[in-house]
Every structure is written in structure tokens, then in C-alpha cells.
Amino acid sequence: MNLPQEFKQGKIRALAKLISAVENREEDYQKVLADIYHQRENSIRIGFTGSPGVGKSTLVDCIARSLLERNERIGVIAVDPTSPFTGGAFLGDRVRFKGLDGSANLFLRSMATRGSSGGLSGQTDDVALVMEAFGFDKVLIETVGVGQVELDIVDTCDLVVVILVPESGDAVQTMKAGLLEIADVFVVNKADRPGADRVVSDLISMLAVKKKHHGEENDDIAIISTEGTNEKNIDKLLEAIDSRLISKIKSGEMEKSKRARLRKKILRIAQERFVSETSKSLFETVQVDNLIDGIISGKDDPFSAAKRIYEASPVSN
Ligand SMILES: Nc1nc2c(ncn2[C@@H]2O[C@H](COP(=O)(O)OP(=O)(O)OP(=O)(O)O)[C@@H](O)[C@H]2O)c(=O)[nH]1
Ligand SMILES: [Mg+2]
Incomplete structure (x- = not known):
């Protein structure tokens, strides 16, 4: 069974x-x-x-x-x-x-x-x-x-x-x-x-x-x-x-808090999914090691690197 x-x-x-x-x-x-x-x-x-x-x-x-x-x-x-x-x-x-x-x-x-x-x-x-x-x-x-x-x-x-x-x-x-x-x-x-x-x-x-x-x-x-x-x-x-x-x-009050909890729950589930999917695809496409090299050599910094990744991703459009 x-x-x-x-x-x-x-x-x-x-x-x-x-x-x-x-x-x-x-x-x-x-x-x-x-x-x-x-x-x-x-x-x-x-x-x-x-x-x-x-x-x-x-x-x-x-x-x-x-x-x-x-x-x-x-x-x-x-x-x-x-x-x-x-x-x-x-x-x-x-x-x-x-x-x-x-x-x-x-x-x-x-x-x-x-x-x-x-x-x-x-x-x-x-x-x-x-x-x-x-x-x-x-x-x-x-x-x-x-x-x-x-x-x-x-x-x-x-x-x-x-x-x-x-x-x-x-x-x-x-x-x-x-x-x-x-x-x-x-x-x-x-x-x-x-x-x-x-x-x-x-x-x-x-x-x-x-x-x-x-x-x-x-x-x-x-x-x-x-x-x-x-x-x-x-x-x-x-x-x-x-x-x-x-x-x-x-x-x-019960109905109200149920709705509030549902709101949080839906958001959380969507967020979890979103974060796990996007980070998976990000790390597949972005050459992270190259970025790190750039930061260590002084040409780049983590903030600018992350900004470029974000701007190149489908979500930012
Ligand atoms: N004197 C006294 N002891 C109590 C009373 N209720 C519980 N205890 C004792 O307090 C101790 C802790 O009780 P628990 O029910 O395990 O407490 P808890 O809050 O679940 O503890 P944690 O899960 O470890 O945070 C045990 O030894 C209980 O027997 C009470 O009304 N009077
Ligand atoms: Mg206990």
C-alpha cells in the first residue's frame, strides 16, 4: 500500500x-x-x-x-x-x-x-x-x-x-x-x-x-x-x-491572524523557492572564481561584482 x-x-x-x-x-x-x-x-x-x-x-x-x-x-x-x-x-x-x-x-x-x-x-x-x-x-x-x-x-x-x-x-x-x-x-x-x-x-x-x-x-x-x-x-x-x-x-481575531499567517507562509514558500532556484542558476552561469580573482587583485570589489550579477539576471529586467 x-x-x-x-x-x-x-x-x-x-x-x-x-x-x-x-x-x-x-x-x-x-x-x-x-x-x-x-x-x-x-x-x-x-x-x-x-x-x-x-x-x-x-x-x-x-x-x-x-x-x-x-x-x-x-x-x-x-x-x-x-x-x-x-x-x-x-x-x-x-x-x-x-x-x-x-x-x-x-x-x-x-x-x-x-x-x-x-x-x-x-x-x-x-x-x-x-x-x-x-x-x-x-x-x-x-x-x-x-x-x-x-x-x-x-x-x-x-x-x-x-x-x-x-x-x-x-x-x-x-x-x-x-x-x-x-x-x-x-x-x-x-x-x-x-x-x-x-x-x-x-x-x-x-x-x-x-x-x-x-x-x-x-x-x-x-x-x-x-x-x-x-x-x-x-x-x-x-x-x-x-x-x-x-x-x-x-x-x-482568529480569522484575521489566520490570514496574516497565510500571507507570511505563501511569501516564505515562494521566497525559499526563488532563492534556491536563482542561486542555483546564478552559480551555474557566473564564473565566481574569476570575480574573486578580480576582487583580490584590487580591480573589483564584492559590492560591484554582486551588483553586476544582479543586473545581468532575468529578475532585474
Ligand atoms: N516544584 C515544582 N516543580 C515542577 C512543577 N512543574 C514542573 N516541575 C518540575 O520542573 C522540572 C522541569 O519541568 P519540565 O516540564 O521538563 O520543564 P520544561 O519547561 O519542559 O523544560 P525544558 O524543556 O528543558 O525547557 C521537572 O523536574 C519538573 O518535575 C511544579 O508545579 N512545581
Ligand atoms: Mg520540555
């Missing part, structure tokens, strides 16, 4: 293979993605981000279980994981939730985007797409919150959960404006430790300031204290996620 057929029948093996093909940018992967693109039905992507060790995996694990109990099918992507999913709960569940027909309600995939040109928004987006086409109701994406990667998660997810811990106190004060912009739900995890209340009240004041400047739009951004390891307040977190999703859909 061929791969697309097995994929359509819900075979986990086919899902894993297709994800690998996408990750490795195998030949024709875009054609395969195009074929399955419209098999997705209203699935939702939720991003979980935060500094290393704040409890992202623990919370993703808890949320995944709760969603499974609601009979939702869940895909999980851990991007650049610094530590593996602990506790073994996921592995155990993966077996337990596996149907007799080889289908599964839970599928976990770790992936490395470090160094890849598409970064988080490229590859992860495509892997999530495969999971959605496979039939998962929700795809949970864990990314370590460092720099741009953290902010890129917005381009991949419908909803972003930003996780802090009591020790984040000072960090909240100096929190990048970007992080405040992207959060749909704030979690203060490890609330069993001292300082959680302080972080919560700092967040409340920051959101109030933001509201003053930007109007009412983030009225329903929840701040939830959790204890991941004790599974405490997971129900509250799930409620906050649910209600934020509903309000984003009702207000039209």
Missing part, C-alpha cells in the same frame, strides 16, 4: 514517515503537503513557551491528558527540546491510547529546528499541518523561550500560552514587550514555591498598562497559577484556553 493511502487510513507509521519527509525536505514534499492541505478540519494549534525548565513539558503532558479524556485526538511537537519529556507518562499513554487498528489518539514528535533556514515558523508549521491533516483535533507545540523563536511561535499557533515561574519575578518587570503581545494565556507554574502571587500581581499590572494603551482587546487574557507536578489547576488552565479560543473566534 502506498504512503498517502496509509496516511488517509490513519496509520501511525504513515504519519511518522510523512513527518520525516517534511522535516528532511524530501523531494516533492510540497506536493504531498498540497495534497493533504485541505484534509484538516478545524484543528487548533496551541503553543507553550517559556524559559528552560519552567514546566512546559509537564503542563503539555497534563493538558494533553485532559484533552484525551474529552475524546480529542492530540498531536504534540516539542521544538528543540532541551530535556526529554520526563516521567514517562507520554510513552505509557502512547501505547495505552493506541487503537487496535494502528491509529492513535496521541502522537508525540520532537524536532530540531536549530540551524534550519525556515526556523520555527517554517518546518514546525509544516509538521503541524501534517498532524492536522492526519486528524488530530489539537496540536500542542512546546518551544523553549529564547529570543526570536519565542516570538515566532505566533506565526505557527492559534493560541499562545506563556509560562513563567515564581522565580521569574524580576524577569516579569523587564519582560520584553513582544512577549506581552503574543500571550493569550499566562501561566505561573510551580505555584507551590514562594513568590507566585507576586508574579501574578505584576502580570495583572502589566496587562492593565497595556489595556490603557491599546484599548479593550486583551480583556480576557487569563493569568493562571498552576502546579504541574501536582496537576493542580490544570482544569482552570484548560478553561482559560477554551474561553480565549472562543473569544478569539467570536471577535474575528
Whole structure:
């Protein structure tokens, strides 16, 4: 049986293979993605981000279980994981939730985007797409919150959960404006430790300031204290996620951000193609070594050389 057929029948093996093909940018992967693109039905992507060790995996694990109990099918992507999913709960569940027909309600995939040109928004987006086409109701994406990667998660997810811990106190004060912009739900995890209340009240004041400047739009951004390891307040977190999703859909914000993401995605795909094709043809036609000789001997410089290449190329006309 061929791969697309097995994929359509819900075979986990086919899902894993297709994800690998996408990750490795195998030949024709875009054609395969195009074929399955419209098999997705209203699935939702939720991003979980935060500094290393704040409890992202623990919370993703808890949320995944709760969603499974609601009979939702869940895909999980851990991007650049610094530590593996602990506790073994996921592995155990993966077996337990596996149907007799080889289908599964839970599928976990770790992936490395470090160094890849598409970064988080490229590859992860495509892997999530495969999971959605496979039939998962929700795809949970864990990314370590460092720099741009953290902010890129917005381009991949419908909803972003930003996780802090009591020790984040000072960090909240100096929190990048970007992080405040992207959060749909704030979690203060490890609330069993001292300082959680302080972080919560700092967040409340920051959101109030933001509201003053930007109007009412983030009225329903929840701040939830959790204890991941004790599974405490997971129900509250799930409620906050649910209600934020509903309000984003009702207000039209979801539609708007979907369109914005699609715009970026189309551009990125076209750009990738364009850059790879043009550079291939450039290096086939241009005598680069001659140019280098000219630069080294002092007759030419890299800027003028590049300008001439560009002006001689079909795109400049
Ligand atoms: N005290 C306490 N520890 C917790 C809580 N939640 C998670 N932890 C612990 O914090 C450590 C890190 O948890 P992870 O879930 O692996 O954190 P992470 O954010 O996924 O970590 P990275 O993926 O490495 O960035 C583990 O030892 C957890 O058991 C909590 O609510 N309270
Ligand atoms: Mg983790």
C-alpha cells in the first residue's frame, strides 16, 4: 500500500514517515503537503513557551491528558527540546491510547529546528499541518523561550500560552514587550514555591498598562497559577484556553491572524523557492572564481561584482 493511502487510513507509521519527509525536505514534499492541505478540519494549534525548565513539558503532558479524556485526538511537537519529556507518562499513554487498528489518539514528535533556514515558523508549521491533516483535533507545540523563536511561535499557533515561574519575578518587570503581545494565556507554574502571587500581581499590572494603551482587546487574557507536578489547576488552565479560543473566534481575531499567517507562509514558500532556484542558476552561469580573482587583485570589489550579477539576471529586467 502506498504512503498517502496509509496516511488517509490513519496509520501511525504513515504519519511518522510523512513527518520525516517534511522535516528532511524530501523531494516533492510540497506536493504531498498540497495534497493533504485541505484534509484538516478545524484543528487548533496551541503553543507553550517559556524559559528552560519552567514546566512546559509537564503542563503539555497534563493538558494533553485532559484533552484525551474529552475524546480529542492530540498531536504534540516539542521544538528543540532541551530535556526529554520526563516521567514517562507520554510513552505509557502512547501505547495505552493506541487503537487496535494502528491509529492513535496521541502522537508525540520532537524536532530540531536549530540551524534550519525556515526556523520555527517554517518546518514546525509544516509538521503541524501534517498532524492536522492526519486528524488530530489539537496540536500542542512546546518551544523553549529564547529570543526570536519565542516570538515566532505566533506565526505557527492559534493560541499562545506563556509560562513563567515564581522565580521569574524580576524577569516579569523587564519582560520584553513582544512577549506581552503574543500571550493569550499566562501561566505561573510551580505555584507551590514562594513568590507566585507576586508574579501574578505584576502580570495583572502589566496587562492593565497595556489595556490603557491599546484599548479593550486583551480583556480576557487569563493569568493562571498552576502546579504541574501536582496537576493542580490544570482544569482552570484548560478553561482559560477554551474561553480565549472562543473569544478569539467570536471577535474575528482568529480569522484575521489566520490570514496574516497565510500571507507570511505563501511569501516564505515562494521566497525559499526563488532563492534556491536563482542561486542555483546564478552559480551555474557566473564564473565566481574569476570575480574573486578580480576582487583580490584590487580591480573589483564584492559590492560591484554582486551588483553586476544582479543586473545581468532575468529578475532585474
Ligand atoms: N516544584 C515544582 N516543580 C515542577 C512543577 N512543574 C514542573 N516541575 C518540575 O520542573 C522540572 C522541569 O519541568 P519540565 O516540564 O521538563 O520543564 P520544561 O519547561 O519542559 O523544560 P525544558 O524543556 O528543558 O525547557 C521537572 O523536574 C519538573 O518535575 C511544579 O508545579 N512545581
Ligand atoms: Mg520540555
